Amino acid sequence: MLPQILDQVSTIPVAQAIDGEPIRPRRIYLVRPDHHMLVTRDRVRVVRGPQENGVRPAIDVLFRSAAAACGPRVIGVILSGTLSDGTLGLQAVKQQGGIAVVQAPPRS
Numbered sequence: 001m002l003p004q005i006l007d008q009v010s011t012i013p014v015a016q017a018i019d020g021e022p023i024r025p026r027r028i029y030l031v032r033p034d035h036h037m038l039v040t041r042d043r044v045r046v047v048r049g050p051q052e053n054g055v056r057p058a059i060d061v062l063f064r065s066a067a068a069a070c071g072p073r074v075i076g077v078i079l080s081g082t083l084s085d086g087t088l089g090l091q092a093v094k095q096q097g098g099i100a101v102v103q104a105p106p107r108s
Contacts, residue, residue: 003030019046031057038065053085063089072097079103 007014010028017029017037021044029044031037036057038045045065052058059078063086066074076093078086080103090100 006030017044017046019044033057036061038062039069040065041069055085059086060089064092067092067096067098070096070098074098075101077101 003014003016006028012026012028014028014030017031023029023039023042023044029037031046034056035046035048036052038047038061048056049061050056052060063074063076066076067089074093074096075098076086076090078090078101090102094100
């Protein structure tokens, strides 16, 4: 239900990613539970690979695939997360010339 909920409040269309579908500009893709989302040069992949950092989906998987496929055109954004999930993926984005953005933790 999350794609439908977000689609109602977003000005950008929101959709559940379908394995092999072409990547469209100005669209938000969400992956179904218990699957990873990967990016190839022009397609979205949805796979049920092994857990990473104890989770599936893992943002590291998405960021690494996007960095490998799209290099400096990638912007990786971490707003919150589970332990270190996203750290290695953002490193891959930076190594390929992309931009990494991380939310500052709240101050106590």
